[in-house]
Amino acid sequence: MKKFIFSLIVFAVVILFIGSCSQIDDSPKALVNLVLVDTPAKWDSVLVEIEGVDVEVLLEGRETGSQTFYLEYKTGDKKIRVSDLVAGRALIIGRDELPVGKIIGLKVRMGSRHSLYQEKKGYNMPLKKPEDPFVTLETALDLQAGVAFDIILDLDLESSILQTSTDPLSFELDPVFTVILGAGAGEVKGVISPATLKPAIYLIQGIDSISTQVNTSGSYLFRVPKGTYSLYFDPKDSTYNSQRITNVQVDSASITQLELVTFTKKQ
Structure with a gap:
């Protein structure tokens, strides 16, 4: 009798296991x-x-x-x-x-x-x-x-x-958030000099723009969809000239490395 009860318990456990497996989302x-x-x-x-x-x-x-x-x-x-x-x-x-x-x-x-x-x-x-x-x-x-x-x-x-x-x-x-889909995004990166400046950097396409700043080493980076852009560098310091880069081409899943941007003193 005990063997029969034990067999029923094992059978029930197996059935429950099979049932639970069938509920797994595959x-x-x-x-x-x-x-x-x-x-x-x-x-x-x-x-x-x-x-x-x-x-x-x-x-x-x-x-x-x-x-x-x-x-x-x-x-x-x-x-x-x-x-x-x-x-x-x-x-x-x-x-x-x-x-x-x-x-x-x-x-x-x-x-x-x-x-x-x-x-x-x-x-x-x-x-x-x-x-x-x-x-x-x-x-x-x-x-x-x-x-x-x-x-x-x-x-x-x-x-x-x-x-x-x-x-x-x-x-x-x-x-205010901008959504960028990583699969189609490209990167624009570069460095400014002197690194002690804290300029506002604007990436512009048509009438739209986004901005960023530099880290302590003067590096900056944008992640944006494929397209053609221009960059405007506002030194935020009246003793320096602003800078601009035009016709920057960004491709999907690629890095566009820009040349060093050097701010010059106003005469």
Whole structure:
């Protein structure tokens, strides 16, 4: 009798195991990496809190309807020193395998703790619309099975930080992101001299432009889609002349290395 009961238990366990295996999701997936970079501002240091990103996917085989996947920034402290993400430095703020289909939108979930530092003095930055912490971004990316995709979120601090008063000095944050699809992005990089300058560097295409600054060694980097651009270098110092480079060709998945840009003193 005991052997019979034992046999029934083993049989039940096997059935449960087979049933659980049949529930494993073996549908094709694509790996998505959400990568944060910074288009820095003039401030010494800027910290921004990001909770994660909602990714809206139109699943393959569905003509209507979509599904949203939350890619959380999984860390104890979600405050990010985004002003350090320059000249090639980047931070993955979300990663997951998603079903095959088409990404049709992103929503960045902002936290509530944002601040900047200038000359060793700190300033809190509330969101411009604290009741709506989501930043909606349009994008379109086809996900293919077994392929990893990088989605670069370029946070433009120069445009995102708003000065609300001068006495006392206060600020608020209205996040402005540019979405760059890593698979089709190219890089523009170079170095300025003297490295002690902190110029604003603008990459321009038509009426659109994005800006960045240099790191401590004078290096700068842009990640942008394929196209033809010009660069304008504003020295932010009235004793130096501005500089310009035109007809810069950027190709997909390639690096365009520019010659050294040397700022000259005004006569």
